[in-house]
Amino acid sequence: MGNLNLQPAASSTPKKQVFKRTCCKKETPLKVLKINFQSIKNKQQEILISTKPDIIIGTETWLNKDILSSEFFTMMDYTVYRKDRPPSTNNLSYGSVLVAITTNLLSEEIRDLQTDSESIWVQINMTNARKLIVGSYYRPQSYNSTSIEQLKTSLDRINQNAKSTIILGGDFNLDI
Known part of the structure; x- marks a missing residue:
């Protein structure tokens, strides 16, 4: 397998677009928090309480299907979307990603x-405003070019005509 070229073929500077919440009495910019939990189970929730992010992009949650999102996020405050890694042979879960939206x-x-x-x-x-697409991505440290190729597949599937804005956060574990 050859080296994966991570340099873009072309790039541009997008027009600045400010996303604002309109749920409140006045419009306020969105707060986005990207966090590598390395086990959400061991983390205190002060950061969520103090920053009150609108969007949380999380990696390495170490959660599995047997652990409820409500153990970490108040369901009245956040809708949580997760992709958990199946537990290993010693019944531990590593990796895993989430996006939590107010x-x-x-x-x-x-x-x-x-x-x-x-x-x-x-x-x-x-x-x-345009539709906002938010993604959370984790590539394990053991190099696997298939993972990056799968991420590219996801990005290629986004409807280019929809004029959406994309926020992608994650842990890419790239050896650059």
Whole structure:
């Protein structure tokens, strides 16, 4: 397998677009928190309480299907979308990703973007703005070019004509 070229063939500077919440008395910019939990079970929730992010992009949650999101997020405050890694032979879960969206925003998982990579994709419909697509991606440290190829597949599936804005956060574990 050859070296994976991570340099873009071309790039541009997008027009600045400000996403604002309109749920409140006044419009305020969205707060986005990207966090590598390395086990959400061992983390204190002060960061969530103090920053009150609208969007949380999380990697390495170490959660599995037997652990409820409500153990970490108040369901009245956040809608949580997760992709958990199956437990290992010693019944431990590593990796895994999540996107948590404040319940003040209308959101839904985009299942058409799912691949075999550790990623989760969510669409947020914003008032007076483009659709916002938020993704969380984790590539394990053991190099696997298939994971990056699967991420590219997800990105290629995004409808270019929809004029959506994409926020992708994650832990790419790239050896650059």
